[in-house]
Amino acid sequence: MAEERSEDRVGRLSAARRELLALWLAEEPSEATGSTPHADPATAEEHVLARVWREVLEVERIGVDDDYFALGGDSIHAIVIVARAREAGLHLTAQDLFEQRTVRALARLAVPVEETELPEAEAPDRADLPLGPMQQGMLYHSVGGSSAGAYVVQVTCRLVGDLDRDAFRAAWQEVVTATPALRACFRFAEGDEPRQVVVPDVVVPMVFTDWRPLSTEERTARLEEHLDADRERGFALSEAPLSRLAVFQEADDRHVCVWTHHHLILDGWSQQHVLRDVLDRYDALVRGERTTPPSRPSFAAYLDWLADQDPAADETYWRDRLAGFGAPTRVAGPGCVDGQVVAARRREATLRISEQATEKLGAFCREHGVTAGSVLTAGWGLLLAGHHSVDDVLFGVTVSGRPAELPGATEMVGLFINTLPLRLSCPADTTATRWLANTQHTMAELREHQHLPLSRVERAAGRGRSGGLFDSIVVVENFPTWVGDGSGSARLRVEEPAVLIDEGYPLVLEITPGATVLLRARYDPNRLDHARVHAALVALETYVDALVSDPTTTLAVLRTRMVERWQEHVDEGRRSSRERGEQRLRAARRRAETVTEPETTSGGDR
Structure with a gap:
């Protein structure tokens, strides 16, 4: 049977699904790739990869020497590219994509595998x-x-x-x-x-x-x-x-x-x-x-695929990765049971990084081959390191959990995500760019071992459920947003979409990329106060600005800046809170003074 062209498949889609395809990843890729001269694909592998890049990155013309990050690629693009390349008969990893960065280099590295077909829909007897x-x-x-x-x-x-x-x-x-x-x-x-x-x-x-x-x-x-x-x-x-x-x-x-x-x-x-x-x-x-x-x-x-995996390699990875780690790097002190929700309503602190600062971050990421999510996630680790005066930190990160090896995984509906510990070493004399490259490599390596339940990871680290490994997690909302503000259907427009959830940790830092990066911290008000949480977001923004402004900055300098800025904003926030309380109290007293007491009449009730 002749291979069906992607154009034919797209032509059969409804208008709404064509819109979905157009919104597959809500970033406008750069049309230019710098000064690299254009070179068309030559080998079969290059043709396959160039086609996949065109579809996923939504770029009409791909040269084999075009840079992945210059084209607007990020971690979510990587998941889809790796999955589609696998379906087309080429095996590679997200780490390969981050390190090689061009179709030509990837084509040399890609390993041929048998082309795979999408799994069938749910059978009636799989209840x-x-x-x-x-x-x-x-x-x-x-x-x-x-x-x-x-x-x-x-x-x-x-x-x-x-x-x-x-x-x-x-x-x-x-x-x-x-x-x-x-x-x-x-x-x-x-x-x-x-x-x-x-x-x-x-x-x-x-x-x-x-x-x-x-x-x-x-x-x-x-x-x-x-x-x-x-x-x-x-x-x-x-x-x-x-x-x-x-x-x-x-x-x-x-x-x-x-x-x-x-x-x-x-x-x-x-x-x-x-x-x-x-x-x-x-x-x-x-x-x-x-x-x-x-x-x-x-x-x-997906569950069948999981059952076929040998967990031994994952357990070994986590045992080695967490060996020798000391006390958890907590934001809320002792007493937390990871994942247990004891209060149903959390509070939020938000900070939106300006469009100019976001563009500056994007330019830095393209130049140095890292993703914005990696930079901001690493920034949280550096914040914890500075706050606790340590060089070894650990906190939770949420991963997509969708295996590129499983055909159709990106189209499935279910609970795939997993929350796992990210351990980062923060040597004081290391430059920011070198450390970020190492951090991104660590995160890509973690995703190769993302399918083990957290309880088994904790056991591999020698900790039971009661102690836990972390009390803060970072979530990068980098899944494709197909139904966003102002979108919808041909007859209904969706506006002001929002999600309320409590993941069961004292603090969850949610990072939403876009034209302006949104930082949202959901926290337990019984464990953390608003001034401290908001100050942490400000300190994180400060770190990002310092990093992209001076990539040769050492971690020691960055940590000092952030700890000072964090404490300044904690003190400022608490002063503002006290001042607001005093203002409300004075206003209440003034209102009370202006109220005339009602006259009373003797002689019994009326």
């Missing part, structure tokens, strides 16, 4: 399945002492347009029916291995409420009340579905949608798949099309 690595730990904490709202994810957005309620409900129901992960629940008993069970017939709960008579202030208050009650309601994990929807009408053409699900069934990448599928189905139903949605590659295929 009883094991748990993935992250699911194991998350289920353990969900049933072992965490609050009812533990790991409950709330996705909120505003839908602008004429909403057809029947079509919207039907679109969700069809996607739930076609997606096994959305019909999964969990069965567990003492002494037995927990299992996830896919229920064949599930109806997704959806309620519509009319808020049009309410004022803006009343709607805001009602939404907060709903989110709090909805989160505290939680889920009975043994009953499917572990998701529900609430839609609140604000105006004839405006609705607020709250999609609540348990984190056990979906990660952020999968959320985007589900939302995109729902919007596609909604458009089709409004047009009168009654075809069923296409089935995605099976999550069960």
Whole structure:
């Protein structure tokens, strides 16, 4: 059979899916690759890799000597490129991509493998399945002492347009029916291995409420009340579905949608798949099309792939990697059980790096062959090192968990992510650029061993669940954002998307790349105060600016700068907090002084 051209496949896509392809990675790649002269691919391997680069990086013309980072490549592009190259018969790793950086160099290094086909969709008889690595730990904490709202994810957005309620409900129901992960629940008993069970017939709960008579202030208050009650309601994990929807009408053409699900069934990448599928189905139903949605590659295929892996190499890696590490590098002091959620509502501190500073960071990354996520993740490690006055730090990082070796992994829906320890050495006399290159190599190496549950990593390090290895994690939100602010379907526009979640750690630093990098710290107010958390974000921004301004700066200089800046902002934040409190107190006293006491009348009650 003749090989199907990618242009033919694209031509069969719906308008919405063509939009999805156009938004596959929401970065505009640079059209120029510097002064390197253009050279067309010559060998078969070069042709394959150039085609993959064109598709993923969305660049029409790829030369074999064009630089990967100059074309706008980053860690998420790398995952997709490695996966598609594997499907086309060439084996390489993300680390190969970061180090070689050109099609010509990669073609020499790539190892031929048999071309693979996508796994079939979920078979009807695959109703009883094991748990993935992250699911194991998350289920353990969900049933072992965490609050009812533990790991409950709330996705909120505003839908602008004429909403057809029947079509919207039907679109969700069809996607739930076609997606096994959305019909999964969990069965567990003492002494037995927990299992996830896919229920064949599930109806997704959806309620519509009319808020049009309410004022803006009343709607805001009602939404907060709903989110709090909805989160505290939680889920009975043994009953499917572990998701529900609430839609609140604000105006004839405006609705607020709250999609609540348990984190056990979906990660952020999968959320985007589900939302995109729902919007596609909604458009089709409004047009009168009654075809069923296409089935995605099976999550069960990923679990089968995991079962075939030998964990010995991963256990050896983690045992060696964590050997000799001392006390955990904590941000909140002792007393944390990693992953256990004891308070359902966290607070946030945010900082947005300016567009100019973000462009400066991007230029630095392209020049030195590192990703923005690597730089900011490394910056958090350096912050911890300076704060604790140590050269050896450890904190958590979240990895995608989608194996490039498994065909179709990037298209699957389920919980793939994993949270693992990142140990960094911070020698004082090392230059920033050299250290960042070493850090990126360490992170790429970690991803080669990302499928071991955290509990087994802790055991390999000689620590049980009660102690834990870290109490802060860094999450780089670098999955493709297919449903973003201002996007949506042909008939509905999605605005103000937001996600509320508690991952069970005192502090979670979420990094969202874009035209301006957003730093968001979710923290436990019982363990950390806002001034300290916000000061940490400011110090991190300071580090990034110093790094890209002077790449030859040593870590010793950077650490000194950051510790001083952190403490300055902690003190400033606490002074501001006290001043605001004193101002409120003075205002309250003034109001009290202006109130006239009511006259009283003797002679009994009236």
